[in-house]
Amino acid sequence: MTLSLGDVLVLFGLVGVVAYVFQSMRVRELALSAARRACRDAGVQLLDETVSIQRLSASRDAAGRWRLWRQYRFEYSIEGLERERGHIIMLGNRLQAVVIADRGAVAGSRGHDGLH
Numbered sequence: 001m002t003l004s005l006g007d008v009l010v011l012f013g014l015v016g017v018v019a020y021v022f023q024s025m026r027v028r029e030l031a032l033s034a035a036r037r038a039c040r041d042a043g044v045q046l047l048d049e050t051v052s053i054q055r056l057s058a059s060r061d062a063a064g065r066w067r068l069w070r071q072y073r074f075e076y077s078i079e080g081l082e083r084e085r086g087h088i089i090m091l092g093n094r095l096q097a098v099v100i101a102d103r104g105a106v107a108g109s110r111g112h113d114g115l116h
Contacts (some may be wrong), residue, residue, distance in 0.1 A: 023093075028053070030095065031072040031088045038086070038098040039076050047075040047083060059091060067092035076100065 003011075031051045039046040041114040051072040058059035072088040 016079075027068075027070060027090055027093050030093060031070070031090055032074075034088055034095050034098050035072075035074045035086070038100060042100050043077045044078050044084075044100065045080065047077055050074065051088060054087065060110055067094075098101070101102070 028051060032049070035051050036049075051074045054071060054073040055071040057069045058066055061067050068091075070090045072087065072090065074086050077081045077083060078085055081110055084101065086098065086100045088098050108110075
């Protein structure tokens with residue numbers, strides 16, 4: 001069995017898509033963990049136990065390498081009455097910031113490595 005150049009390119013494309021999906025799932029889990037920590041530290045309740053991607057773009061990290069920049073949104077409640085929105089910034093697999101807007105607090109640290 002021989003593969004043509006087109007077959008090889010399709011195979012590499014599929015491998016790339018699968019790798020992207022798995023990496024995106026890992027980064028989303030890191031963002032959810034950061035949201036849980038930030039809500040716990042701020043004394044608020046994370047609602048729905050989820051984060052959702054809001055923005056996606058390419059950006060350079062501190063070393064000048066291109067990484068995917070992701071902004072995730074999550075909802076929390078201060079006293080269980082109303083939903084408030086916060087967001088998380090991830091650059092590659094590194095946590096850049098967690099913002100709980102109505103508390104005026106930014107949790108997390110720039111450059112925090114999400115791979116423990």
